[in-house]
Amino acid sequence: MNAPAPMALAGVRVVEMGQLIAGPFAGKTLGEFGADVVKIEPPGAGDPLRNWRLIKNGTSVWWQVQSRNKRSVAIDLRQPEGQQLARQLIAEADVLVENFRPGTLEGWGMSPDELHALNPGLVILRISGYGQTGPYRDLPGFGVIGEAMGGLRALTAEPGRVPVRVGVSIGDTLAALHGVIGVMMALYHRKVNGGAGQVIDVALHEAVFNVMESLIPEYSAFGAVREAAGSALPGIAPSNAYACTDGWVLVAGNGDSIFKRLMATIGRDDLGAAPDLADNAGRVARVAEIDAAIGDWTKPRTVQQVLDALATARVPAGKVYTAKDIAEDPHYRARDMILQQPTRDGYTVEVPGIVPKLSATPGTVRSNAPHVGDDTDAVLREMGLSAEQIATLRDKAIIQ
Incomplete structure (x- = not known):
């Protein structure tokens, strides 16, 4: 039997405090390449993504992809004792991923300064609608708003018709991927420059804007405002x-x-x-x-x-x-881009494979998506809590 391939991010501990799409997609990507991703969820329903779109056996099939290779710890962060547990987890982590509205961490006593006092090497990825600074920072911002402000929505239409959604949450995903790039650069900097962590501030609209090609240079140089062109590629023919x-x-x-x-x-x-x-x-x-x-x-x-x-x-x-075309395409299958993934809900589902493909340290699916709080006890024991302390926290509804 061949020895398992080494993992590029083996030994990296990530605490994921985000929910829905942008933060968790960043955590998913890091987890696929070996990071130990501990996801903090609210007790009860957990991450709302569990109930988004099509549901099978009580859980969204989207969840099965977004949360593979993660461990779920259910902690009530609204309570001081829950916040203290989160601080203990973060104190031993390499990376924190969060996509709350700016100010939420600060309200829990977990500002970057406070967290770096506990853990100077911590890399903090913060994804939000408008970033941590600027006049719009406190406005609520979802991916669709970032796509609009970033310039994408105005171009996704037939000329003269209503701007339409791309069809997927592209703003959230672009923000997540930019965040992962930032995490990798920050970890590299930490390794070669003395161990200090830093904060990565990703705004949804800026991640979209970053891929808008010649949009602004054309406006600056010519006053040209690029318009929607349907399926054509403006300025390139045919x-x-x-x-x-x-x-x-x-x-x-x-x-x-x-x-x-x-x-x-x-x-x-x-x-x-x-x-x-x-x-x-x-x-x-x-x-x-x-x-x-x-x-x-x-x-x-x-x-x-x-x-x-x-x-x-x-x-x-x-x-x-279409989805049917992808599922039946032999090229997708040949490149392991359609995987059979067992679930903890008792069935197997086909899911997307892993990108990018590394020759020496490829990504893998090592564990399927957890139920809410599946790993609470195990993670708290790793932190040094006794069975009695864990039971007390559960009795007080701090954990699930």
């Missing part, structure tokens, strides 16, 4: 979605040589050979004509017929996948 008899296909024919191969494939060598279409600027000027030509070719064909023809011509193209 790159769009085109209707087929049984769905939609995305075609990216915007490279100079790729464009010529695409036009040959659709029987429009006249466009492929046109001198003014030899570069992107010329194609952008005639994008409506080019899109119409591609659409006329795809319309009487199936998605698979289009994909086969464009693959032969080495033109990038892809189907618009």
